[in-house]
């Protein structure tokens with residue numbers, strides 16, 4: 126197993142090295158949150174001091190491109206200037222506005238913020254944060270949990286510190302693979318079971334409409350769409366995908382008063398979208414779209430499937446190594 130992993134890792138390095146000899150590469154970084162959390166089971170947060178250090182380092186040592194320039198180069202299939210990078214954020218957490226934006230502004234660097242629109246002004250958290258809160262931070266929850274969905278019963282018992290991680294990942298999968306109506310039914314049952322108050326915690330809330338507007342007015346921010354409901358597009362028909370993506374585009378354009386030209390597929394792995402999604406994104410007139418796949422960008426990369434490197438709250442040395450791996 127380890128040998129196979131090593132061979133794959135080496136193979137990837139050789140292929141990347143070869144490709145980078147032919148054509149200089151660029152990388153697209155993927156962040157979610159800039160904040161400090163006590164618990165971060167999904168590893169979405171980068172501490173503010175780390176984030177500042179990372180961006181400051183990129184600014185000094187690499188070529189952090191404005192979003193439109195990156196798109197312009199890729200659209201025309203031109204070679205990227207050596208060491209090209211762009212910074213992106215997914216989902217639309219409030220800390221993107223309160224913490225990341227001022228840091229980007231002070232360093233004069235631009236980032237692209239992809240926003241899911243269904244939670245703007247609902248005072249609710251993203252479903253994965255609600256789930257995390259129910260499973261990990263509520264001491265009073267009863268032991269047995271039964272979820273009934275379309276006459277099928279899912280039972281979870283002996284909820285303790287040892288099993289809660291497993292239950293979280295099972296429920297995470299069940300909810301992720303559900304459409305909006307089904308997801309609502311699951312949360313109604315979870316809410317009842319945990320007797321939980323679902324008003325968003327200040328530490329976990331999505332941006333409000335006015336924050337999105339103010340963010341869009343910054344020289345350091347460009348706004349992109351990330352669907353309305355944050356459902357894996359591969360679960361949906363052409364029309365459902367079209368409606369979900371178009372709705373987020375229209376809402377965002379109405380808030381910011383500018384055209385929204387960039388799109389990010391929810392979850393973004395190759396299982397989470399399909400050829401229909403590519404068609405919808407083109408039919409809606411987007412200029413480029415990003416996925417969640419560890420790989421550099423070259424002049425021949427499909428502009429509607431741009432790979433990204435997800436950034437965790439790494440130690441600085443690890444961060445530097447990760448960037449260097451993809452940019453030679």
Ligand SMILES: [Zn+2]
Nearest residue numbers: 215216391392
């Ligand atoms: Zn997302």
